[in-house]
Amino acid sequence: MNILMAANIGLWFCIVVLAIYTVRHYFFTLNRLFGRHRQPFVDVIQANWPPLVVFVPAHNESKVVRDSLDALLACDYPEDRFTIVPIDDRSVDDTRAILLEYAATYPGRVKPFLRDGGIPGKAAALAEAMNEHDGEIALVFDADYIPGVRLLKQLVAPFFDPEVGAVMGRVVPLNVGLSLLTRLLDLERAGGYQVDQQARMNLRLVPQYGGTVGGVRRAALAQVGGWNVDSLAEDTDLTVRLVLNGWDVVYQNRSECYEEVPETWESRIRQIKRWAKGHNQALRRYVGALIRNRRDLPLIQVIDGVLLLGVFVVPLVLLLGWICTVTLFYAGSPPSWGRVTILAISSFNTVGNFAAFFQVAAASRLDGSRERIRMLPFLFLGFLVSTLSVGRAAMSRASWLRGQPVQWQKTERHRAARSTGTP
Amino acid sequence: MIDLTTLSPLAAFALLLSALLLWLFLPLIPAVMELIRPQDATPLNAVGNDAGRLTYFADSFTQFATREGLLGMTVPARLSDGTRVRAHAHDAPLAASDQPVTDIVVLLDSEPLPENTVLESECIARCSTQQSAGVTYRALLGQEDVLLGRNSTILRWVHARGRLVAETGTRLIGRATADDSITLATNVSFDRLESGVVRVSGNVAQEPPATATVARRDFVPEPAVSMGPNYWRVTGDLTIPAGAQLTGSVIATGSISVREGACVNGSMKAYREIRIEKGVVVSGSCTARGRIDIGAGSRVSGPVISETAIYVHSAHVGAAGKLTTVTAPIVRLLPGATVYGAIMAAQSGLTIRSVP
Numbered sequence: 001m002n003i004l005m006a007a008n009i010g011l012w013f014c015i016v017v018l019a020i021y022t023v024r025h026y027f028f029t030l031n032r033l034f035g036r037h038r039q040p041f042v043d044v045i046q047a048n049w050p051p052l053v054v055f056v057p058a059h060n061e062s063k064v065v066r067d068s069l070d071a072l073l074a075c076d077y078p079e080d081r082f083t084i085v086p087i088d089d090r091s092v093d094d095t096r097a098i099l100l101e102y103a104a105t106y107p108g109r110v111k112p113f114l115r116d117g118g119i120p121g122k123a124a125a126l127a128e129a130m131n132e133h134d135g136e137i138a139l140v141f142d143a144d145y146i147p148g149v150r151l152l153k154q155l156v157a158p159f160f161d162p163e164v165g166a167v168m169g170r171v172v173p174l175n176v177g178l179s180l181l182t183r184l185l186d187l188e189r190a191g192g193y194q195v196d197q198q199a200r201m202n203l204r205l206v207p208q209y210g211g212t213v214g215g216v217r218r219a220a221l222a223q224v225g226g227w228n229v230d231s232l233a234e235d236t237d238l239t240v241r242l243v244l245n246g247w248d249v250v251y252q253n254r255s256e257c258y259e260e261v262p263e264t265w266e267s268r269i270r271q272i273k274r275w276a277k278g279h280n281q282a283l284r285r286y287v288g289a290l291i292r293n294r295r296d297l298p299l300i301q302v303i304d305g306v307l308l309l310g311v312f313v314v315p316l317v318l319l320l321g322w323i324c325t326v327t328l329f330y331a332g333s334p335p336s337w338g339r340v341t342i343l344a345i346s347s348f349n350t351v352g353n354f355a356a357f358f359q360v361a362a363a364s365r366l367d368g369s370r371e372r373i374r375m376l377p378f379l380f381l382g383f384l385v386s387t388l389s390v391g392r393a394a395m396s397r398a399s400w401l402r403g404q405p406v407q408w409q410k411t412e413r414h415r416a417a418r419s420t421g422t423p
Numbered sequence: 424m425i426d427l428t429t430l431s432p433l434a435a436f437a438l439l440l441s442a443l444l445l446w447l448f449l450p451l452i453p454a455v456m457e458l459i460r461p462q463d464a465t466p467l468n469a470v471g472n473d474a475g476r477l478t479y480f481a482d483s484f485t486q487f488a489t490r491e492g493l494l495g496m497t498v499p500a501r502l503s504d505g506t507r508v509r510a511h512a513h514d515a516p517l518a519a520s521d522q523p524v525t526d527i528v529v530l531l532d533s534e535p536l537p538e539n540t541v542l543e544s545e546c547i548a549r550c551s552t553q554q555s556a557g558v559t560y561r562a563l564l565g566q567e568d569v570l571l572g573r574n575s576t577i578l579r580w581v582h583a584r585g586r587l588v589a590e591t592g593t594r595l596i597g598r599a600t601a602d603d604s605i606t607l608a609t610n611v612s613f614d615r616l617e618s619g620v621v622r623v624s625g626n627v628a629q630e631p632p633a634t635a636t637v638a639r640r641d642f643v644p645e646p647a648v649s650m651g652p653n654y655w656r657v658t659g660d661l662t663i664p665a666g667a668q669l670t671g672s673v674i675a676t677g678s679i680s681v682r683e684g685a686c687v688n689g690s691m692k693a694y695r696e697i698r699i700e701k702g703v704v705v706s707g708s709c710t711a712r713g714r715i716d717i718g719a720g721s722r723v724s725g726p727v728i729s730e731t732a733i734y735v736h737s738a739h740v741g742a743a744g745k746l747t748t749v750t751a752p753i754v755r756l757l758p759g760a761t762v763y764g765a766i767m768a769a770q771s772g773l774t775i776r777s778v779p
Contacts (some may be wrong), residue, residue, distance in 0.1 A: 040710075043748065045617070045765050046765045048746075161710040162673070162690040163656075171470075173466060176464050177461055177465065219650075219654060246648065246656055307469040367467055371461075374456070409633040
């Protein structure tokens, strides 16, 4: 096979992949705009609530962890069935002292889990802490998250369905107005949750458990083998394993929780590279299993699962497409089926490029936001940075290798630290 | 006008480039303006206070009424914002009228309003009241028991500090709550109900136990995939035989039929329908994509969740002091149906005499 043929095949591969993702974007968005909103558990307001443990993994989180603990303590979940377990994993700031202070102030309700050894990282910390506590349901919140009063009940409600293995709520940025970046992330989050996740929920596909503002059923976690401590994205890893084993993952759009999004581009780039590496690692681990198990799972879930895992490879595909196009152009060789190719590429340029923008615009409309939609053109900047970051991450060894040691990789916090225990 | 033909090639290029950049910048103008002078840069209102608390409006109005003196010994003629207040009592009743009453109305005693009165503002009933037929309330706060006459309509919410009774033909649009109990006649439509106990008047079956009280033969679904200890997944339909006892939770990709007198010590999920026959006891929850039927004399202790419809015959859901939720787009309650807790019908709730 000569280089021109390879470039032709490569180009057509890229066109097909990008077309699939374009259709996916539009399909999800149109579903959210015109389809039935599926939220069967949102009205469960009275129940015999099961024992619950809320884990808050923390590594150097002294600036934010007080707000999170205070918000959790104010939740309306029955006190006698609800324990908060903040996990301090070898912090070098005041995190541990703050957790001990809360444990003393709220004995029995706040039970810190302190780590000084073992494998570092969120998954390993969760795995160890969960061994020490036996609640039927385990919810996980990052230390910068601020849940509302009713959030815990909302997140636990789907577990009354015995098929539900994990639940994910919606993340809402708190520090929206600080910079261009935070405003763009606010739009991206809206598109990701209000449209993407909810459309998957509506269509019975694979909503993703995101590792925070959500939780797992202990029985399901045990059945799929617990947390993978060498995973860079323990949430994606767990989502796929649950689906492979017949459990449902539920997304609750009305279960909203505030978070602090990155305020600097450096922090954002680190965050997205981490996500990309974790996703790619999960892609390598589970894409084969998903396809092999296609007879046990609905075909639509298999397809969505593969596309979900491959989402951080798309920038690489785009890059490959550019290389193939340039190669064919300078070789003086038009692509095979030239007119069709040109039509496909120009179609992508006029429709496909705007699929993600359409999704974000639809999310803003569904949220009832008015003026923030004017920021939409700037999303190009955010996507460009994300594409380059994801591309770099996809070429790193950590994206594809098995069993690499995992370190704490956390997002820098910008909130001013509070010095007292109660607000 | 500039004569473009007289421009040097460099100037023409610069002009073209400037025009192009201006063209590219056009869509950014609103974005730049929003960036410089933010109009919409606050966090989304993520944590709704009214979600999950059906008495939210009643509680808020109670606070408002207390502040305005509507619950005191005397009734003010106007509120602080100028809204007029009218008192209604045996010795000073509202006159019957075809015109809607736009003022806030305070019922001072048990004297019923004239039939077919339309109240466009909130109404407070200070005493237990048995109201006339055909009255339309925007919202009604009862300080004691409230009995809504035939064909009454609640447009937004009603809350009774004691019991709430709705006679036939009543439409409860929005939220209907009571501290003690809610009793509905047949042909009462509703959206959301919540109380210690909600029942439909009629032939109430003897209250079944919360757990099995007689020895039953154990039943294990086969063939089934184990999802953990006492946790099964069945491909296709599942029938739990009469008098059998299943200990654990089960998911069926078809329908589930629980035969007469059987017992499930766990939860059930069906991709299609769940049919619970007479005298069944389910200690956990029931979830189905299709319709759920709960037969007479049965008890389900956990939440009942359907993505289609739920029919509760003369059965019990939840228990006294152990409240639960029945939620589906369509909910139908038959005479004798008793639910401890909340009933949420996203599309249509109705009490009916028999299943059509």
